[in-house]
Amino acid sequence: MEQLILDSKTWLLVLTGAGVSAESGVPTFRGMDGLWENHPIEDVASPQGFGKDPTLVWRFYSQRRAGAAAVHPNPGHDALVAWERHLGDRFLLATQNVDGLHRRAGSNRVVEMHGNLFKTRCSMCKRAPFDDTTVYPVGTVPTCDACGGRLRPHIVWFGEYLDPADMQRIEDFALRGSTSGGRFIFLAAGTSGLVYPAAGIVDHVRAAGGETWLVNLDPAQNSNRFENTITGKSGEVLPKLAKLG
Ligand code: BJW
Ligand code: ZN
Numbered sequence: 299m300e301q302l303i304l305d306s307k308t309w310l311l312v313l314t315g316a317g318v319s320a321e322s323g324v325p326t327f328r329g330m331d332g333l334w335e336n337h338p339i340e341d342v343a344s345p346q347g348f349g350k351d352p353t354l355v356w357r358f359y360s361q362r363r364a365g366a367a368a369v370h371p372n373p374g375h376d377a378l379v380a381w382e383r384h385l386g387d388r389f390l391l392a393t394q395n396v397d398g399l400h401r402r403a404g405s406n407r408v409v410e411m412h413g414n415l416f417k418t419r420c421s422m423c424k425r426a427p428f429d430d431t432t433v434y435p436v437g438t439v440p441t442c443d444a445c446g447g448r449l450r451p452h453i454v455w456f457g458e459y460l461d462p463a464d465m466q467r468i469e470d471f472a473l474r475g476s477t478s479g480g481r482f483i484f485l486a487a488g489t490s491g492l493v494y495p496a497a498g499i500v501d502h503v504r505a506a507g508g509e510t511w512l513v514n515l516d517p518a519q520n521s522n523r524f525e526n527t528i529t530g531k532s533g534e535v536l537p538k539l540a541k542l543g
Pocket of ligand 2: 421
């Protein structure tokens with residue numbers, strides 16, 4: 299297998315998706331054919347779906363909270379922790395995963411692009427998102443202590459904008475990496491390349507002169523836009539991929 303050399307001139311931006319948590323036992327989205335209990339994912343992960351049936355949406359997220367709380371990081375998560383320790387501020391992890399497993403593994407320089415399963419916020423007032431591990435009883439919708447409005451998961455749903463501060467952090471890192479005079483690498487792992495804006499990062503990196511790598515079990519929608527592709531499980535490939543120099 300080709301090796302990724304991570305030395306004192308390397309800047310590394312990593313993007314992860316559901317496939318990285320698959321070996322921990324977290325189901326992927328497209329692995330479920332984009333369905334949860336026969337509901338299209340867009341129905342339980344969109345503001346329209348929440349407006350129509352908030353109890354269904356809370357059942358989906360409560361079930362996922364319980365599932366994510368019961369699993370553990372895998373060797374793919376651990377490899378990324380080791381790379382961050384080696385590269386320090388020349389490393390950034392942008393994850394689409396909301397399960398919190400990267401932080402539990404020990405990653406610190408993490409941007410959770412699609413939010414966090416263990417945070418809740420009010421859909422009505424400006425109260426800040428708060429930590430919440432509650433698995434709400436089926437059929438209930440929690441309400442806000444401050445305004446009485448419906449609480450919702452702190453998740454970026456379809457049709458919602460990602461936090462501009464998160465996107466800025468990724469762009470700033472890419473700019474610093476690509477103008478550093480060193481080697482700027484983008485590596486995506488365990489993601490189908492279907493959901494934007496994450497799926498478009500590869501194009502921005504190539505335009506900025508970066509090197510691109512993909513580690514995925516199946517071909518991704520955007521595979522042909524990567525220069526290096528490795529087919530396999532992230533928990534097996536990532537621990538062997540890098541040579542720390
Ligand atoms: C393994 C493995 C192993 C398995 N090892 N690999 C431009 C073009 C077209 C559409 C759009 C566009 N810009 C925006 C859109 C609309 C939309 C979008 O992208 N739609 C597409 C479906 C076409 N995007 C948005 O709405 C985004 N918002 C936005 O852009 O705002 C601006 C805007 C406003 C108003 C209107 C329009 C635009 C927000 C997207 C938020 C996505 N949210 C979700 C659900 C919430 C999170 C949650 O509840 O968990 O996030 S969708 C779902 O997909 C989830 C994931 O984070 C995301 C990505 O999925 P991921 O991680 O890639 O997982 P899978 O399952 O798809 O793939 C897993 C892969 O792993 C597979 O390939 C396997 O082979 C592999 N694998 N085991 C390695 N062991
Ligand atoms: Zn409120």
